[in-house]
Amino acid sequence: MKKLAIASALLSALAITGTAHAYQAEVGASAGYIDPDNGSSGSEFGVNGTYYFNPVQTRNAPLAEAAFLNRASNVNAHATFADRGNVDDNTYGVGIEYFVPNSDFYVSGDVSRNNVEVDTAVGTIDNDTTYYAAEVGYLPAPGFLVAAGLKGWDNDDDDGVDPTLRAKYVTTLSNGKDINLEAGAAFGDLDEFNLAADYFIDKTFSVGADYYNNDVTDRNEVGINARKFFNQQVSLEGRVGFGEVGNNDYNSFGVAAKYRF
Numbered sequence: 001m002k003k004l005a006i007a008s009a010l011l012s013a014l015a016i017t018g019t020a021h022a023y024q025a026e027v028g029a030s031a032g033y034i035d036p037d038n039g040s041s042g043s044e045f046g047v048n049g050t051y052y053f054n055p056v057q058t059r060n061a062p063l064a065e066a067a068f069l070n071r072a073s074n075v076n077a078h079a080t081f082a083d084r085g086n087v088d089d090n091t092y093g094v095g096i097e098y099f100v101p102n103s104d105f106y107v108s109g110d111v112s113r114n115n116v117e118v119d120t121a122v123g124t125i126d127n128d129t130t131y132y133a134a135e136v137g138y139l140p141a142p143g144f145l146v147a148a149g150l151k152g153w154d155n156d157d158d159d160g161v162d163p164t165l166r167a168k169y170v171t172t173l174s175n176g177k178d179i180n181l182e183a184g185a186a187f188g189d190l191d192e193f194n195l196a197a198d199y200f201i202d203k204t205f206s207v208g209a210d211y212y213n214n215d216v217t218d219r220n221e222v223g224i225n226a227r228k229f230f231n232q233q234v235s236l237e238g239r240v241g242f243g244e245v246g247n248n249d250y251n252s253f254g255v256a257a258k259y260r261f
Contacts (some may be wrong), residue, residue, distance in 0.1 A: 021232045022055035028258035032082075036250035040085025044258075048078035062178045062199045063229045065170045069143055071099035071106075076114075082148040084120040093131075099139075106137035106145060129155040133164070151186050162188035177201070180208070189192045191215040204229040221252070233260045 093112025137147030
């Protein structure tokens with residue numbers, strides 16, 4: 001009986017080890033294209049990376065939400081390079097997310113630099129803007145985050161700081177499928193809000209929709225997206241957006257690939 005118990009324990013351990021996967025970093029690249037009804041079309045390319053302080057376990061979680069459900073603290077960086085006719089629009093940024101150990105509290109912060117160069121008949125107009133944000137949050141239940149903070153910007157022409165509020169909830173439905181729900185808003189001069197939802201057909205594949213509105217820039221956009229993990233490390237996602245800036249309609253298309261290790 002003892003030998004049988006030991007053998008059973010070893011087999012169970014091997015089974016758990018075989019199904020448990022972990023990663024500590026994720027890198028990605030993206031490409032996009034925007035096609036307005038009026039004006040020049042344009043393209044963009046981006047790169048990003050995230051390093052987690054501890055390995056992220058993916059067992060029994062939707063792969064796209066494993067880090068959030070693990071409360072995985074991390075540092076991240078990103079860069080985007082866009083070319084839209086006579087406009088070059090480049091952004092660089094870094095951020096941090098920290099889930100306070102042995103508690104349900106969360107803090108985050110990020111800072112980015114945006115440079116826009118516009119070629120005109122009389123020369124090039126150059127505008128640099130620094131954006132920054134900070135949040136404090138609380139997780140009242142597993143997979144549920146509520147956070148409040150501040151978002152600011154500063155350039156040669158203007159500066160300001162506005163309060164923000166957002167929520168994120170990942171849960172399992174009665175049919176065994178997972179969903180992700182997100183909502184966020186900024187108040188004051190910025191006056192923007194966003195909604196997003198993802199439905200996981202299985203742990204590796206999700207489809208979703210999102211909405212964004214900004215009264216300051218008079219922009220709103222609806223998007224449809226999908227993401228597929230081909231294995232534990234590699235994923236591919238795509239998005240189609242339908243938006244409007246002022247009275248100018250546009251369509252946007254994007255693809256992104258990510259690798260975990």
